Each structure stands twice: as structure tokens, then as C-alpha cells.
Amino acid sequence: MEPPFVPLFAELGAILGSAESREARSAEILRQLRAVVPYAAASVSAAKPGTIEHVSLANDGYPPRVEHHLNDWFVHHDPVYLLMRRSAGPPLRWRDSPVTYRDTYSAREVFMPAGFDEGITVCMRNRRGFYTGSLHLSVDDRRHPTDEAVGFLTHLQVMLGELTDLGTAPPQVVGDTEKITITTAGACRNSAARPVSDELVRQVRTLAAADALPSWFWWQSTGGEVRLVTTERIGDEITVGQITADLPYGLSVRELEVLTLMAGGLTNLQIGRRLAISPKTVAKHVEHTLAKLGAASRTEAAVRATRVGLLLLSSIRPLLPR
DSSP, X not given: OOTTHHHHHHHHHHHHTSSSOHHHHHXXXXXXXXXXXXXXXXXXXXXXXXXXXXEEEEEESOOHXXXXXXXXXXXXXXXXXXXXXXXXXXXXXXXXSSSOGGGSHIIIIIIGGGTOOEEEEEEEEOTTSOEEEEEEEEESSTTOSOHHHXXXXXXXXXXXXXXXXXXXXXXXXXXXXXXXXXXXXXXEEEOOSSOOOHHHHHHHHHHHHTTOOOSEEEEEOTTSOEEEEEEXXXXXXXXXXXXXOOOGGGOOHHHHHHHHHHHTTOOHHHHHHHHTOOHHHHHHHHHHHHHHHTOSSHHHHHHHHHHTTOOBHHHHGGGSOO
């Protein structure tokens, strides 16, 4: 790797380790990357937890229509982006793609009309290997990005992965959260407008005792109502909040049950026995769930489910060691 690329690693490391906001660090990284790729426009976008959509952390030069495309249609449908994300492979320029990229919707209808003639997207992953966001660089000179620049950008896939990792915050829900503080011995300081289910309290204690209590998850009451539950553990007390909410990704309750059991390592046959449905029906639910999550495999779906709280508590409990 030739200068000026090598010294940039130290500079980027200093930026990433600074106390500046995520947005400020992203903007400064784009500024530094001009020495690698003399871009006409560039952006850093992060995957929003609980959704497929992305949010821009920094945008330098993309008009609003292109920025919206990159954060919405592109991450759902662009064939080369999906290939890179699913394969965890290196970033691809238009000219490197296995399809004629200039004939794709993104290039023909969005990028080229905006004046861009070549480009590259870097799919970033955190140290656990989970996809967290993208770096987009578009140019008006087909000589760029150079082969050396692509090699440099490949090294940034993990280096920048933590920058775009928005963490495991639960989805934002409108309304008041009902809370109760419980201990390992019993419930106390109930501030909820309606009683918190005794079964929910028991299961929270069980999970806490097994050191397997998620910071947020989903709960289905005996009446069939699905609620988003959050937990915060401080010492021997756990504050449990609950609020009615729609499931993310358009998942059904049954699909969430299947996803939870899949995250627990169960096969289709085992899931079918647990839910009293046929393996063929389970396979259909798995297929639909992967499509809704935009996941390429059961493993990717399971990792995402565990990481962002896509777990149904009534399905978690049987997975605990007996």
C-alpha cells in the first residue's frame, strides 16, 4: 500500500478514538478520505436497529434524492450491495460488479442522472462480524477509485464498523411506559397503571438468575396482546418497563416465535415439535422471516435477533438450561 494511504490509518484511528460525536467523526473521516478517493460525493450511513433502513451520519455532496435512495431503496434492493452484504466480501466498484452495474436501477435512474460516473460502497461490520452500516463514495472520473484505493477501503470494513454500530437500543414507541421494580425475592414499587403479569415477573427473575436477561424483548400476554418490554438491572433490583407496540420488520407473532427458537439453535423439526406445527410450515415461516429481515442465512437472522432484542420471552424460557 503506497503513501498517502498508510499514514491515514493513524489519522483515522485518532478520529475514531476522539470524544467527538458520531456525526462529527463521520464527517471528518469523509474529509480525510478525499486523499484516497477524490470523490464528487460521499456519505456514511448506519443501519437503524430493528429496521432495514439506514440513517446518514455524514453526507458530503449527495443531493437529497440520492441520499434518500441510499438509505432506503438501495439497502432493500440494489443487487451489488446485497451481494457484498450477504457474502461479507470486499467492496466493489461499478466496474468490479458481477452484473453490468450501469444497467441497474441505482446507476441508470439515480446515480448517473446526478452526475456520477463510477462509485464504490463499503459494507462495514463490527468486531463480532455483524453488519452495521455503509460508506458510499461516488466519483465523476472513471479512473477512480484506483486499485490501491480499493485495497485501502477494504481495511476500513471493520475499522469503521464500530462507528456505525448504533447498538441495541429498542425501537422508539409513542406512549407512556408502565414500569415496575422487582427483586429476586418479589415485586416492589409498582408504578404501572395496570398490574404487570405475574408470569412476566417470574420469567424475568428466571432469566436474570441464569444471567440471560435481555435489555429488551417482546412479551405476549395470555390475551394475545404483544408488548415491548425493557429491563434495567442495578444490583439485585430490575426495573421492568412495558408498552404496547407493533413488531418490527412487519413480523407476525408466529414468525417471532420461530425466530426466537431459531436463535436458540433449534432445527425446523425441533421448532415444529415445540410449536405443534409441521416442519414444512416451520420452513415457510423461516423463509418469510429471512426475507423480512433481509438476512441471507439462519445464522445472520439469529445473530440479529439476539443483538437487537427480536426475542419473544414466552419462547426464550424453554431454552434455558434445566
